[in-house]
Amino acid sequence: MSSVSQAAAPKLGNPGVVGLAGFGLTTLLLQFHNLGWAGLGPVIWTGLIFGGLAQMIAGLQEQKCGNNFGYTAFTSFGAFWIALVGIFLGNKFEIFTLSHTDVGFFLLAWALYTAILWVASARVHMAMFLTFTTLEIGFVLLVLEKFGFGESLGWWAGVDLSLCALLAWYMMAHIIFLDLFGRDILPVGKPLVH
Incomplete structure (x- = not known):
């Protein structure tokens, strides 16, 4: 019997870096808009392409990794960004327009979904838990603002969700630096729940 040497499988990239990059960048741009610093144009295009399509593709690749x-x-929040852009465009061109309350219910559904991931994130690591904590807080603040509990809540949501976006980028940088430098330059902490 002859021995056949098998070539080692090629190293695959971690799709999480693309998902975290898209989520972080698009979330940050939306907060720049919500805080009154930038227009809606950059949010529309990055929401469709990077936060939406690229993040969804990253999520589908995570399925192949068993994650x-x-x-x-990533797949769900990719869909979130595409839907949110649809809401912006629908309201702009008066196609299936949504009221503040309608948007509030849209965000409430996402807050409930995020609560499930928030609980699960406690088993990943502290950086993930903090990211989902700030995301959940941001959704709750936006829901309350849309239901008329105070316009200033939108500003606080913008600040909170900016931190959420930066935490996502921190995790992205952690993965990239660990791969390139071979050591944990940006620690993410232990899981909150073991």
Whole structure:
């Protein structure tokens, strides 16, 4: 019997870096808009392409890695960004327009979904838990603002969600630096729940 040497499987990239990059960048741009610093144009295009399509593709690649958390988070939030852009465009061109209350219910559904991932994130690591904590807080603040509990809540949501976006980028940088430098330059902490 002859021995056949098998070539080692090629190293694959981690789709999480694209998902975290798209989520972080698009979320940050939306907060720049919500805080009154930038127009809506950059949010529309990055929301469709980077936060939407690229993040959804990253989520689908997470499925192949066997990562159910990344699979559902990136695929779902990719869909969130595409839907949110649809809401912006629908209201702009008066096609299936949504009221503040309608948007509030849209965000409430996402807050409930995010609460499930928030609980699950406690089993990943502290940086993930903090990211989903700030995301959940941001959704709750936006829901309350849309239901008329105070316009200033939108500003606080903008500040909170800016931090959420930067935490996502921190995790992205952690993965990239760990791969390139071979050591943990940006620690993410232990899971909150073991």
